[in-house]
Structure formats: structure tokens, C-alpha cells
Amino acid sequence: MPTNGQLYAHGTYFCATMAQIGTDIKYAKLLLEAGQLVGIPTETVYGLASNALDQDAVLEIFRVKDRPKFDPLIVHADSLQKIEPFVRHLPEAARVLADRFWPGPLTLLLPKSGAISDLVTAGLDTVAVRVPDHPLTLALLASLSFPLAAPSANPFGYISPTTAQHVENQLGAKIKYILDGGQSGVGIESTIVGFEHNQPVVYRLGGLALEEIEQAVGRVRVVAHSTSNPQAPGMLKSHYSPRKKLFIDDLAGVIATHGADQVGFLGFAQPSTKLPLANQMLLSASHDYGQAAKHLFEYLRTLDGAKVAVIFAELLPEKGLGRAINDRLRRAAA
Ligand code: TXA
Numbered sequence: 656m657p658t659n660g661q662l663y664a665h666g667t668y669f670c671a672t673m674a675q676i677g678t679d680i681k682y683a684k685l686l687l688e689a690g691q692l693v694g695i696p697t698e699t700v701y702g703l704a705s706n707a708l709d710q711d712a713v714l715e716i717f718r719v720k721d722r723p724k725f726d727p728l729i730v731h732a733d734s735l736q737k738i739e740p741f742v743r744h745l746p747e748a749a750r751v752l753a754d755r756f757w758p759g760p761l762t763l764l765l766p767k768s769g770a771i772s773d774l775v776t777a778g779l780d781t782v783a784v785r786v787p788d789h790p791l792t793l794a795l796l797a798s799l800s801f802p803l804a805a806p807s808a809n810p811f812g813y814i815s816p817t818t819a820q821h822v823e824n825q826l827g828a829k830i831k832y833i834l835d836g837g838q839s840g841v842g843i844e845s846t847i848v849g850f851e852h853n854q855p856v857v858y859r860l861g862g863l864a865l866e867e868i869e870q871a872v873g874r875v876r877v878v879a880h881s882t883s884n885p886q887a888p889g890m891l892k893s894h895y896s897p898r899k900k901l902f903i904d905d906l907a908g909v910i911a912t913h914g915a916d917q918v919g920f921l922g923f924a925q926p927s928t929k930l931p932l933a934n935q936m937l938l939s940a941s942h943d944y945g946q947a948a949k950h951l952f953e954y955l956r957t958l959d960g961a962k963v964a965v966i967f968a969e970l971l972p973e974k975g976l977g978r979a980i981n982d983r984l985r986r987a988a989a
């Protein structure tokens with residue numbers, strides 16, 4: 656057993672209550688092959704991964720995340736070809752989307768084959784699949800003989816992690832290793848697309864903008880997700896939440912109740928003139944939606960830890976990634 660503070664060859668220190676953080680794909684592979692969990696970087700958010708074909712390893716994900724078993728997991732592989740054994744039928748529009756956007760921030764809900772367990776899919780007849788766009792994780796997936804089940808690596812209900820350190824802060828005591836791929840470039844979870852009568856339907860707005868999907872396959876329906884939506888049992892309304900109360904309406908009322916110096920402000924491009932500047936964060940001074948998405952969860956975490964009582968977030972215009980950002984803010988405020 657190593658002792659606290661001991662330096663490992665791959666440049667990380669051991670601590671009994673911490674995961675190691677490093678870039679050792681071989682070590683990550685060994686742990687996964689042994690049925691253990693590993694934090695993995697993706698372009699959207701960090702995932703908490705295990706062998707999707709090992710029931711005990713998948714159960715461990717639900718335990719570590721404290722996640723209800725009715726909330727199914729996304730299966731990750733490094734190519735469509737490696738996903739095909741787990742899928743019964745691939746609608747033409749799904750193939751178009753996969754060809755165009757994988758690797759990338761897109762998850763497809765497809766009819767599942769018998770090769771994937773009911774535990775992963777929460778007993779549904781579809782399986783969620785994705786090829787993430789991150790060089791370390793793609794190399795890891797290419798080295799494995801099985802796909803990885805991976806939800807976002809946050810405790811159930813909290814903000815998703817976009818750095819290895821976020822994973823460490825929240826789940827470090829429960830897992831051995833976090834593969835460090837730097838800050839997630841997209842910063843918001845994948846867009847989830849399913850199919851009804853072979854027509855694409857968006858079930859979760861995310862890192863791939865609706866406009867891009869529509870360019871590839873034409874008009875797409877967006878289904879507002881909630882607990883009552885049987886297609887997406889896990890897409891709970893109250894989710895992605897900081898511990899502090901988050902408001903998106905009536906800034907004047909929030910200031911009247913809590914006092915201007917107790918309100919942390921998350922704005923898009925301009926600060927609020929009604930609040931002290933010290934407690935304000937701007938997602939993108941240049942009105943760049945991609946940059947705003949990349950900063951969203953990190954800044955929410957920062958404000959959650961700041962010396963304020965509550966957080967007020969300004970909604971973005973409803974276009975491009977602004978839609979997905981607003982979706983997360985509305986859920987966090989619910
Ligand atoms: O960007 C992402 O998608 C990240 C990275 C790690 O890939 N993963 C992620 O996983 O966000 P998670 O578990 O936090 O969110 C996946 C969502 C859940 O709301 C779950 O209910 C839904 O996908 N989901 C998974 N399988 C499903 C299925 N078969 N039918 C309907 N919804 C499904």
C-alpha cells in the first residue's frame with residue numbers, strides 16, 4: 656500500500672482520500688479491465704466510466720454517483736462500427752447524423768440489441784450511444800475490447816464536471832483514477848437525439864446546436880423533457896443544480912430579498928449595474944455562445960463557492976448553444 660504523499664512514476668501523488676489524476680491510458684485500461692471506475696475526459700463534460708458489459712462494474716457507477724437505477728447510462732465507443740453490435744436497427748437519419756457529427760457532442764437513442772444489459776438502459780428498449788471527441792478517451796476506447804458506460808462524473812443532481820479537478824473534488828474519495836484531458840472544450844452535455852417512426856427527435860438540448868442537426872436532417876422536433884416523459888426517464892426537471900438557490904427571473908425582487916451584496920451574478924456578456932462587480936461573472940464578453948457553454952458549469956461552481964447567499968443567472972438569446980445553456984439554467988433554477 657502506498658503512503659500519503661508518495662510520488663508515482665506518472666507524476667501524481669497518492670492520498671488515501673483522493674483519486675490519482677494523470678494521463679496514463681494504460682493504467683486506466685487496467686483498472687477498467689479489472690471492473691473498476693475511471694473518470695474520463697470528453698469534449699462535453701467528464702464521465703464516470705466502467706465496462707458497459709460488466710454488470711458489477713455498472714452497478715458501481717450507480718452506487719458512486721448515488722444515482723437512481725431508473726436513470727439509464729450512455730454507452731461510449733470509438734466508432735459507429737463498435738457500437739453496431741449493441742443496436743438492433745439504425746434508422747437512416749441516425750446514420751447520417753453519426754457520419755456527420757461523430758466523434759462529437761451527440762448521443763443517439765437507438766433500439767437496443769440483447770448484447771447490452773437492462774441495467775445500462777434502465778429496462779428501456781433503446782440504448783443511448785455516443786462517440787466522444789477527445790483524443791485521450793478515443794485512444795483509451797480504441798485500446799479496450801468493450802464499450803464504456805459513462806454518466807457525467809458528478810454526484811446525482813449536481814453540476815457536471817468540466818475538469819479533472821472538479822471530478823476529484825466530488826468523487827475523488829470513491830474512485831482510484833481520473834484521466835486528465837484538460838478542460839472540456841464544449842462544456843455542456845451532449846445533445847440527445849432519438850427516433851420516432853424513423854424521424855429524429857431531440858430529447859436533450861446539448862453541445863451540438865439544433866441548427867446543425869437540422870442542416871443535416873431537416874426539421875427536428877424538440878421534446879421538452881421531464882420526469883413524465885417515458886423516453887427520457889432520467890432527464891429530471893431539477894438537475895444540474897448548484898447548492899445555492901439559483902434564480903433566473905426578477906433580479907430586482909431577488910436583490911430586495913437578499914441584498915445586493917449577497918447576489919452572485921452570472922451574465923452573458925454585460926455586467927449588471929445593480930450589483931457589485933466583485934460577485935459577477937460573464938460567460939462571454941464577446942457574445943460567443945461556444946465560449947459561454949464552455950464556461951457555464953465552471954462559473955456556476957465558482958459562484959456556488961463564493962461569499963454570496965444566492966445566484967442570479969441571466970438567460971441567453973434562444974439560438975445556437977444558447978438554447979442548451981438556458982435549458983440547464985432553467986433546470987438549475989427549478
Ligand atoms: O455529454 C454527455 O452526454 C456526457 C458525457 C460523459 O458523455 N454524459 C452524460 O451522461 O451526460 P448522463 O448520464 O449524465 O446523462 C445521460 C442522459 C440521462 O438523462 C439519461 O436519462 C439519458 O441520457 N438516457 C440514457 N439512456 C437513455 C435511453 N435509453 N432512453 C432515454 N434516455 C436515456
Ligand code: MG
Nearest residue numbers: 806807808815
Ligand atoms: Mg449527468
